[in-house]
Amino acid sequence: MSYFPTNLTEEEIKELIEQHKKTISKLENQRTLIISLALLTTISIFLINLIGNLLLTIFSFIICFLVLLSLIASYPGQSSTDYLEDEIEELNKLLSIRVENRLKQEEIDKKTIYDVILKVKGISYRQEAFSDLCQELISESDDIPYLGYTSKEIKEELIFEERFYKYVPFEIPDVEFIPEFDNKFDPNAVKIVVRGHHLGYVTKSKNRKVLRLTTDSNNEVIKNAEIYGGEYKDINPDSGRLRTVKDSFKIRIKLKVLKKSPENFKR
Known part of the structure; x- marks a missing residue:
C-alpha cells in the first residue's frame, strides 16, 4: 500500500x-x-x-x-x-x-460571469430558524465531534491552528433566492432560504444583480450555503491548558453564475 x-x-x-x-x-x-x-x-x-x-x-x-x-x-x-x-x-x-x-x-472559470460570497443580512432577527437548521445538520451528520480526536491529539493540532472546532463546516446545496416584491422596506428584497428555513436577505447592494443573474435561463447557477464555527477548543493563554469555548455558528452563501454552453441551449 x-x-x-x-x-x-x-x-x-x-x-x-x-x-x-x-x-x-x-x-x-x-x-x-x-x-x-x-x-x-x-x-x-x-x-x-x-x-x-x-x-x-x-x-x-x-x-x-x-x-x-x-x-x-x-x-x-x-x-x-x-x-x-x-x-x-x-x-x-x-x-x-x-x-x-x-x-x-x-x-x-472561462464560463463564470459572477462569483461571490454573500453574507446573510438580517440573520440576527431569525436566530431561531438558524438554530433549528444547525441542529438538523448536527443530528444528520456522521462526523464525530472533534473528529474523535483525544485531548492530546487536539493539542498537537493546535500547534498549527488557533482553534479546533467541534464540527467540520457544513455544505448545503439547497439554497433559494426568492424575490419579496411586497417588502415595504425594499421592493427589490431577495429572501435567502436554506433547506426551507428563511434565514435573511441578500444585501441591498447585491440583491438586484443576484436576482437578475439567477433567474436568467441562459445561466447555470451554483449555490451553496456553508455553516461554520460553533464550539471549539483552544489553549488557555493563562494556564496553557486545553479549554472549551462556546461560540455561535455563522453562515455564508457561495454563489457562482456561469454562462451555459451552446450545447445546453439545444436541449
Whole structure:
C-alpha cells in the first residue's frame, strides 16, 4: 500500500514519478552489476582450479565465497522495485485526476460571469430558524465531534491552528433566492432560504444583480450555503491548558453564475 500525500500538486506528482523511475533504474543497474560480478567470480574460481595449485584454489575459493556472500547481501530485492512500480501506478492515477479537475476548473472559470460570497443580512432577527437548521445538520451528520480526536491529539493540532472546532463546516446545496416584491422596506428584497428555513436577505447592494443573474435561463447557477464555527477548543493563554469555548455558528452563501454552453441551449 502507498502512503504518499494525496494533496500533491501536478508538478510534485510528476517529480515524484521521475524520482521513482530513476530509483528503479539504479536498482536494475545494481542487480546487473552484482550478477556480472558473481559470474566473474565463478569464472575466476574455475580458472584458478585449472592451474591445479591446491592451496591457491582453497584460498581463492574462500575469498570468492566471501565476495559472493557480500554480493548476495547487497542484492536489492524485487519487492523494492515492485513497491515503486505500484506507487508509480497510483501516482499516475492521482495525476490523471489532478489534470481532469484542473481542466474542468479552467472550463468553469472561462464560463463564470459572477462569483461571490454573500453574507446573510438580517440573520440576527431569525436566530431561531438558524438554530433549528444547525441542529438538523448536527443530528444528520456522521462526523464525530472533534473528529474523535483525544485531548492530546487536539493539542498537537493546535500547534498549527488557533482553534479546533467541534464540527467540520457544513455544505448545503439547497439554497433559494426568492424575490419579496411586497417588502415595504425594499421592493427589490431577495429572501435567502436554506433547506426551507428563511434565514435573511441578500444585501441591498447585491440583491438586484443576484436576482437578475439567477433567474436568467441562459445561466447555470451554483449555490451553496456553508455553516461554520460553533464550539471549539483552544489553549488557555493563562494556564496553557486545553479549554472549551462556546461560540455561535455563522453562515455564508457561495454563489457562482456561469454562462451555459451552446450545447445546453439545444436541449
